[in-house]
């Protein structure tokens with residue numbers, strides 16, 4: 001319901017964006033046959049919205065989580081995957097969003113993460129300049145069909161079905177850097193039914209936010225509207241319908257989600 005509201009709010013912009021994209025291929029005056037909704041997130045303390053272009057996610061960015069996933073905890077180069085931007089489920093602070101348990105999985109995992117929102121783009125951005133691309137931050141869950149992710153990994157196939165499904169990106173509103181600053185350290189925790197499951201500090205990231213942007217910009221041209229999930233700490237685990245997840249990052253409102 002909340003997601004629908006947010007997505008619909010962007011419909012007019014979506015049409016404009018589609019027309020702009022199509023302008024590469026279409027003859028002047030041609031019109032799209034339908035509109036595609038532009039995913040957007042509210043900006044905290046503002047009536048403006050943040051239109052979302054792409055959602056990048058970094059894998060295994062905390063050493064202890066790398067170990068639990070069976071990787072070498074040394075500082076291996078970061079790797080990235082994407083979620084579709086319409087996988088966003090907006091979670092209004094102060095409310096508990098109802099999150100649908102997805103199809104196909106029997107091992108559905110939480111991963112609490114700091115999410116970075118860019119309002120500037122670039123290629124080959126030096127780490128020393130990378131934070132200038134950041135508009136704000138939010139808290140998000142990188143929900144994962146772990147059994148499917150592992151099965152695909154075992155078969156050397158893409159992770160898509162484990163990571164990039166509908167509603168797999170619950171997140172709160174964007175908080176502007178001008179108001180909350182940059183997040184280089186601070187507690188990041190996740191509780192399930194009131195019990196602490198994940199608890200770490202943002203300073204324990206293997207690759208910090210600036211380094212993530214720098215590396216990502218070598219592989220992709222970053223653009224305004226891109227989001228980056230910055231990785232999850234250790235102790236990921238399963239949830240089942242009825243469970244309530246409460247995510248917390250120091251300096252941001254709590255993210256409350258009930259699996260239904």
Ligand code: MN
Pocket residue numbers: 057058059111113142229231232
């Ligand atoms: Mn993740």
